[in-house]
Amino acid sequence: MNRKSTITKEQIRRWLRETDWRRLDTLFGRADRVRRDHVGDEVHLRGLVEISSHCQRDCLYCGLRRQNRILSRYRLSAEQILACARRAVHYGYGTVVLQSGEDSGIRREWLTEVIRQLKRQTHLAVTLSLGERDRADLAAWRHAGADRYLLRFETANAHLYNRIHPPRRPGLPDRFDLLRTLRQLGYEVGSGVMVGIPGQTIDDLADDIEWFGRLDLDMIGLGPFLAHPHTPLGQEYAEASDRPADPRQVANSELMTYKAIALVRLVCPDANIPSTTALASLNPQNGREEGLRCGANVIMPNLTPLAYRRQYEIYPAKACLQEEPGRFDQQLKQRIAALGRRVGVGPGAAPHYLERRKAEVPS
Numbered sequence: 001m002n003r004k005s006t007i008t009k010e011q012i013r014r015w016l017r018e019t020d021w022r023r024l025d026t027l028f029g030r031a032d033r034v035r036r037d038h039v040g041d042e043v044h045l046r047g048l049v050e051i052s053s054h055c056q057r058d059c060l061y062c063g064l065r066r067q068n069r070i071l072s073r074y075r076l077s078a079e080q081i082l083a084c085a086r087r088a089v090h091y092g093y094g095t096v097v098l099q100s101g102e103d104s105g106i107r108r109e110w111l112t113e114v115i116r117q118l119k120r121q122t123h124l125a126v127t128l129s130l131g132e133r134d135r136a137d138l139a140a141w142r143h144a145g146a147d148r149y150l151l152r153f154e155t156a157n158a159h160l161y162n163r164i165h166p167p168r169r170p171g172l173p174d175r176f177d178l179l180r181t182l183r184q185l186g187y188e189v190g191s192g193v194m195v196g197i198p199g200q201t202i203d204d205l206a207d208d209i210e211w212f213g214r215l216d217l218d219m220i221g222l223g224p225f226l227a228h229p230h231t232p233l234g235q236e237y238a239e240a241s242d243r244p245a246d247p248r249q250v251a252n253s254e255l256m257t258y259k260a261i262a263l264v265r266l267v268c269p270d271a272n273i274p275s276t277t278a279l280a281s282l283n284p285q286n287g288r289e290e291g292l293r294c295g296a297n298v299i300m301p302n303l304t305p306l307a308y309r310r311q312y313e314i315y316p317a318k319a320c321l322q323e324e325p326g327r328f329d330q331q332l333k334q335r336i337a338a339l340g341r342r343v344g345v346g347p348g349a350a351p352h353y354l355e356r357r358k359a360e361v362p363s
């Protein structure tokens with residue numbers, strides 16, 4: 001567990017099973033206070049740019065998987081990415097997040113140059129979320145100025161992980177090894193899991209939450225698993241829906257996601273925790289705000305050009321498909337103010353990342 005954690009593993013399990021709203025309100029209230037005390041009232045906005053929907057992997061849950069031949073693929077040009085980043089600056093965001101499928105067409109040198117340009121032309125923090133890449137790629141991008149890397153470990157249960165991911169070539173580092181590499185390279189490191197993967201039990205999710213603390217992550221993203229009909233796991237999910245549910249199975253519900261966010265906040269008080277698009281896809285009305293009220297402190301508005309958003313279909317009915325960035329930005333800022341919170345200024349690094357850097361770099 002994280003050295004600042006205020007909760008035990010058994011308590012985590014109990015809260016994940018809790019269904020009484022009155023009691024759950026005490027959990028959400030407690031997470032909200034811990035959020036305020038540790039990372040304050042600022043909500044950091046990170047502009048998300050989905051730079052490529054090409055993917056050479058075949059993860060059983062993800063709509064970008066290589067075998068999904070129905071999906072048409074795109075890769076943004078350097079100029080398109082820079083134009084999205086200028087929008088982020090225009091809206092006052094402190095960070096741009098470049099995300100993609102695992103795309104070897106994103107060449108090391110090409111992205112190095114894009115990152116250099118981003119750093120030259122803007123003051124933005126740059127976050128990458130490009131899947132599993134070689135150490136040499138990660139090192140080159142860090143050297144060019146990339147600040148953060150997001151790589152969810154998806155589930156800490158190795159058996160479940162292997163069931164929903166294609167077999168890996170022996171000898172390649174796994175996601176936990178890569179998280180350690182990212183840390184060594186000086187990135188601010190983020191990870192996360194899906195909530196309600198078919199076959200995921202309450203004990204598994206409690207283990208995941210404990211792992212977040214042990215890894216001392218700077219950012220932790222959680223979203224509900226959403227079944228995609230053109231994936232094997234999505235089909236399995238649909239077929240299982242007329243059978244009685246296994247009582248140990250984690251629900252891929254809004255409530256379960258709020259509980260998980262709140263518990264992660266208690267285990268990792270200093271982390272940056274987004275209220276994710278997947279959550280907003282389950283509740284487009286106010287899913288993002290509810291996430292912010294039970295421990296989250298980050299929102300990632302989508303800045304991908306509207307023409308490409310439908311093609312970045314990780315799961316269907318993504319909340320952001322029609323959200324025009326300008327209007328979305330205005331509404332979001334009003335909603336943040338209505339919660340009594342304020343929009344963060346600057347890059348918004350996690351406090352303990354800054355402490356760690358200070359300790360590493362002698363003054």
Ligand code: SAH
Pocket residue numbers: 061062063099100101102129130131132150151152154193194223224225226227228278314315
């Ligand atoms: N290729 C990158 C980015 C993947 S998309 C990588 O592998 O890290 C980012 C996240 O979306 C994934 O880590 C996964 O947790 C989530 N995701 C993918 N498919 C999903 C689905 N069907 N439902 C919910 N979340 C999903």
